Amino acid sequence: MKPPRHAEAGRLAKTLRHIAHPLRLLIVCMLSSGEKCAGDISGPLGTTRGNVSQHLRILTDNGVLSRRKDGNKVFYGISDGRMSEMVAMMRRLYCPGRTPAAGRP
């Protein structure tokens, strides 16, 4: 029987796979400064709304993002504090100069 760490690795790998995509990674980065609605997200990404919607679905279906409807619009945000920490760490390590200044509100 496989040791239990295999199950944990499977879960974590699955989570990583969901953000391991250029557009989805940009989406999560954009949302790390606060929630945004679908239109505000798809604008800067350079692809169709339909495509962005598909990625947003992948992220919400798997618990990375939360979804809130407000009238005509749908707002998305990061739903798990661990994900926020991960994104902050990744930006610090791999995108120096683009990281929001530390210790600022």
Place this chain on the structure above:
Amino acid sequence: MKPPRHAEAGRLAKTLRHIAHPLRLLIVCMLSSGEKCAGDISGPLGTTRGNVSQHLRILTDNGVLSRRKDGNKVFYGISDGRMSEMVAMMRRLYCPGRTPAAGRP
């Protein structure tokens, strides 16, 4: 023209994709305590040597792991400090209790 952050996101997403696999994630975790040879790695993973070799190749080809031949054997290790930091952070966040004690050598 796409803003430059897209290029950065692409590179980082690619790196993430390489570790976003159960076996490869376990491999990287195993190696965070020091380099090991292919046989020592494939043993606990519960799959064939051929398969592990394929995953090791993916990781080395993309700069995640380093490779060192010593006679009959081939030793692998994590080649980038940022990857070590990422793995440590992921274990701390997602595998509490299985994380090596902090502040220990």
Place this chain on the structure above:
DNA sequence: AATGTATTTTAGTATTTGCTAAAATACTTA
């Protein structure tokens, strides 16, 4: 050179993923 151990490569196949384009749904306002 012959055998054994360690590792890698190849070929073939099944599954998953990501895109585009079009149609459908949801809600608001005139």
Place this chain on the structure above:
DNA sequence: TAAGTATTTTAGCAAATACTAAAATACATT
């Protein structure tokens, strides 16, 4: 209710991924 804006879903296809099983390579020892 009709028209407009915001978002989602569907269908279809092309490409990437991951596995298995088998063959090939590399080095060490006898």
